[in-house]
Amino acid sequence: MQLNSFRIVLLLVFSISIIDYVYSSDFVPAPPLLPRRKYVEHTKPISINPSQWVGKRIDNIQETEIELTIGIKQRNLNTLEKIVWEVSDVKHPNYGKYLNFNQVKSIVEPSEESVRIVSNWLENNGIDNFRLSGSGDFIKGKVNVLKAQDLLKVEYQRFTHEESGRILIRSLDPYSVPWELEDHIDFIGGVNHFPLVARLNKMENIKKELNYVSPYLVRKVMNASIVPAHAANSQAIAQFLEEYFSQSDLDLFQQHYRLDQKAITTIRGPNRETEPGMETALDIQYITAMAPNVSTWIVSTGGLHEGQEPFLDWLVDMSSNPDLPYVHSISYGDDESSIEKAYTDRVDIEFQKYAAMGRTMVFSSGDSGVGCTSSCDSHVPGWPASSRFVLSVGGVDWDGTNMNGDVISGGGFSNYFPRPQYQEDVVSNYLSKKVDKSFEKLFNSSGRAYPDVSSFSESLIIAHRGRLMSIGGTSASAPIIAGLLSNINSKRLSLDQPTIGFVNPLLYKIAKENPESFYDIKTGSNEFHCCKGFKSSDGWDPVTGLGVPNFNVLLDYMTKFDSS
Template identity: 35%
Template sequence: MKSFGLFVGLLLAVGIRAAPSKDCEHNVKEAVTPPRGWSKVKPAPADHLIELRIGLPQPKFAELEQHLYEISDPFHERYGAHLSKEEVEDLIAPHEESVSAVDEWLADYGFASHELSRSPAGDWVKVRVPVSLAEDMLKTEYHVWQHEETGDAIVRTTTYSLPVHLHGHIDVVQPTTTFARLRGMKATYHYADEQDFIVDIAQPTIPIPSALNGQVNASCNASITPTCLRELYNIGNYTPQAADVNKIAATGYLDQYANFEDFHDFFAKYVPEATNATFDVIYINNGTNNQSLAAAGVEANLDTQYAFGLSYPTPATFYTTGGSPPFIPDDTTPDNTNEPYADWLAYILSDPSPPQTISTSYGDNEQTVPYSYATRVCKELAQLSARGVSLIFSSGDSGVGDGDSDPATQQCFTNNGLNETKFIPAFPASCPYVTTVGATWYIPEVTYYISGGGFSNYFARPWYQELAVPHYIKNLNTTYEGLYNASGRAYPDVAAQGQFFWIFDGGDNSQIGGTSAAAPTVGGIVSLLNDARLANGLPALGFLNPLIYAVGAILPDAFNDIVGGSNPGCGTEGFTAEVGWDPVTGFGTPNFGKLLDIALGNLGGLLEF
């Protein structure tokens, strides 16, 4: 026995393993039913390159979440004490055993530890492999899948396996089973119909008690500009004072380019005091920002012109992330670069000083993102929030539906193989660590029927919603029982105007709308609040939701409550907008003057309760 033990020791000393991981028993790690609308086209080319992202467990994430909630709770003594990049990374770092186990598995396939790409915390490992090797590693088969409506094509599998001993050391491997298209949720913008409304030019102003000086120019009823938003949301002539430290950003994907000529034309006409304004561009994953007017992106132009127009002269950044089109089915050796959102997250988490406010108008149906991957992405967002970043997302333009047909006739089905009829929540809008924005229109404001809203099927209701959401559900009674998850994270949190926005796009001055207009509007307003706090020696607001729900319960006049109307879909009228919070417009639209008092005046009396 002694000599056998010595022999085994010698084998190990020279790096020989009797049973490499690739020869061990494999069990299925994840399997999904392909989402509706996707068809299998053909086997993926063997030499097609995939960048596998391997997510290792984050054993202390619950501790990070506790920190996040404490520093975001206006009633907590730690309010505003945001974590540093290093503190966050320490809290999400994997156990060394997990790192070693994954490294050994990859070494069996010829990848030395120093050749691997790792996230700063080590919780993600990336390795670039051809399909043939990925299929061997994951004991699966990749195919080209095509979306029937859009023609988008991706290389995916519906199931993959890992060695049994690795199941506890790997949370997720992608791209494998995620069919999300990171779209604007049926394009989170809608062109205005000029016949929707006729302005009564005989009435020069509209009385709005919460607005600046109690009134709004009547033209704003069907013609939104930065001036209208400043009047309507009581911003007035507030001018940023902390441009040396405060920053704002908007994200761009899917070949959406922010055009500088359009930007300058917009400012010359609608923000003339800022004619020379500009913004920085950061290029991620071979992202580009084509400046041909013909290539101008309406989404990118809308986001930058309004988020940066409202917050000028706050330094602004546009992130352009490559990764579109996803794949050309006839190509034999393209790169599979259709997960740009993961690339943006990897970049922004590595930034030691990210912008304090970031607006994003992209997402997809929650059910197209596997639960394992959605939870990991949501945890990435929690990391940013814990570092003091206010993350703003649009809620989608499909009401309670999936956006694939007319709201009145949609048939909404689950992707779990049971074809159950359910409302379809959106992601990342449903993540509990971000602030999600619905839409209103007209003045006085009313519910914009496209406003995405509902309840997550993946994420439980967070503590900050424990007062507002159960109250709404109680009043809802049995209406739509079984069509939504009453215990899920509810959204949106707030709302803003979402139609008739004047922009410059491709050299043309035109109108546009959707929750893609509402999100950058709220982003610009949040940036102004952050500016005020920073200028007064206070930390940025960071994760907003605990504050929003406290304000909504105690000082509701800080939001303009929207009552009446609904967000139809799935063959129903959808949820209705009620007094207080509702899953159509959240707590309503912002009153900047009131929120500014709250942000600066010891939280406006909140601590007295």
């Protein structure tokens, strides 16, 4: 009798605990899952900021189309990562022995069974206008909303961004697929992902160029000489959400600063020159100012009304291109916590594929400092800056005499990705000597740390709509660094050396052996809202990374290092 009474008491306590949890404010019940179906990314409804996105019912669901992008599971991922580390390690015999597009594709492309099962699923549901990407691992197709809702067991809404007016169609419901597809799909784009609508720090039109940052000032402070371009070299910027390019603005910028004038080599995607974007103006003007005469692409994606999330469009487009430029500058980011890990893991594989082919992906680290939860109890890292396989670029503010860590400079520690070996020493040193243990409760101290390096992020002069003006953000830092890396590629190509590719391991190695290759930024911090930030200090820190490149010293080392 005593034993049975004890069991009853335990059962009552357990039941009360469950009831308390269900009715707590943090509990979000998962929608009932139909038999023999599996959730793919989410198991609970998606949360959005209602002050930013307002959703309304879609009346014409049979006429309204959306595009779905299905990431099919790839193979031999351990092999791919092993190759990346080998070709990026100057001490490994395979350093610089990059693979071509078809070699990478043959290693990781999905099995025929996976492609067949996913294709049959679509066809059996009356969807036949889909296509397999050139990389062989994405399937894209347009369907009407009614069909998509039935296919994924969700309800779509038409969302409007309150500030920008941008419209897209998404669902807040977690989507599911038949259980037999579980081992063949990584994620489905066009359902839950909301793109970040970025804001540049726009300032007044300039009249006197006092205390503003120009290409000349960047070169002077960063000790960056002009490097002759190599005919085989190439670089690119990526633009999203109807950010278009104006050749006349680029001409004005180049004429004003007496820079070499040259038209853009390739514009991939839509462009409306009469509607130029400030982001595009900033990126293209500074990457070409740093690397004049290098063949330059503008990749414009995600500009269509109610189209796919722009970053995914860019990703699929680049993954299917066998002749990518060597250096890519991307001023795009979002809160890591707002993206499911299944999605970020798949994107990480794409970055590894680029690295295996000798390409360099440069991302701005974001303009929200350490980021912060609404409850102020933890940092919110940025992504894709938190990926181990991209170069993350933070920001510095020029006060007329010195460079200081910019308070907006995105920096901290990933909650998704572990700390890579190439930064273990410098990050461990920072944590052990510069961070109070009580502060570590705000972030994941074992995560990938970012940024890696920094550059100017405030008061940069650009030409936009025929006028000179000043804007800021780490969106400025990334193209500056990208252009300088292109110069290093030009020099290396002229010496019959491989391109820098995934450059992070080499940069950290250089910082350790030749610290004068970087200007160490020791002032500044990146607190955000109610969250205490990190402080710049000697060596690497989560505000400015390794510091600002001392370009000519870095160039000399990166073309003469011993790779034996």
